[in-house]
Amino acid sequence: MNATSTAQSEPTESTTAQTPAPKSRRRRRIKITLGVTALTLVAAAGGGYLWLNAISDAKNLGVSDCNAVTPEVTATPAGTATADDQRAVCRTLRSMKDAWARHDATAYGDQFAKDATYTSYVGTAYQGRRDITEGHRALFDGFLKGTKLSDSWLSIRFYGPDTAVATSRGDTYEGGEPKAADLSKTQTYTLVRQTDGTWCIAAFQNTKRQRVMERISFLFSPDTRPAAEK
Known part of the structure; x- marks a missing residue:
C-alpha cells in the first residue's frame, strides 16, 4: 500500500475533532436532559410555593382595639x-x-x-x-x-x-x-x-x-x- 492510500484511509485530525464519539454524544444528551429536568422541577417548586403563599391569608384577623x-x-x-x-x-x-x-x-x-x-x-x-x-x-x-x-x-x-x-x-x-x-x-x-x-x-x-x-x-x-x- 502506498503512502497516498494510507493517507486517504486514515482520518485526519480535523475530521476526528468534528465527529464526536458516540459515548460523548450520549453523555451530552444525558446532561442536557438532566439540566432541563432540574430546571423544570425548580420552576414547578417555585410556582407551587408562590401559589401556596398566595392562598395562605389567615381568616381570623382580630381587631385593632x-x-x-x-x-x-x-x-x-x-x-x-x-x-x-x-x-x-x-x-x-x-x-x-x-x-x-x-x-x-x-x-x-x-x-x-x-x-x-x-x-x-x-x-x-x-x-x-x-x-x-x-x-x-x-x-x-x-x-x-x-x-x-x-x-x-x-x-x-x-x-x-x-x-x-x-x-x-x-x-x-x-x-x-x-x-x-x-x-x-x-x-x-x-x-x-x-x-x-x-x-x-x-x-x-x-x-x-x-x-x-x-x-x-x-x-x-x-x-x-x-x-x-x-
Missing part, C-alpha cells in the same frame, strides 16, 4: 374579672406598645413582672424584667431601631379576677402601619393583677407564622385547621 374584644370569663371561687379589668389589661398592653415606639427600654420593661419570661420569635428566652429591659435596650439601638409595634387582637380570656391571657397577631414595622393580614407573628401575653390593682405581663410568647408550611399542613391534614380558619 383591645377594648373591642369580647372577653371570655371563667368564674373561680375568688370571683370573676370585670369590664374595668379588661380596660386595665388593655392599658398595660398599650403602655408596652407606646414604650416600644419611644424606644424606652425602661418603660417597656416596667410593663413586665419582675420574674416574667419572654420568648422571642427566634427562640431567645429572657428571664426576668432586668433581662427583658437590657435585651430590648440593645435591640432598640440595633436591629429594631426605628421600628414600632402593630397588633390585632384575637382574644382575651380571664381565669378568675387576677389572671388574663391575650392573644394577637403582631409585627414590627417602619413607615405606614401594616394591615392585619400582613402581620407575620402570633403572640400570647399572660397578665396578672398586682397588689396595687394594676396588671403586668408575666409571660410572653412570640411565634413567627410560617404561611406556606401552615397551608401544606391544612391541605394534607385538614383536621389541623383551627375552627376559626375553616
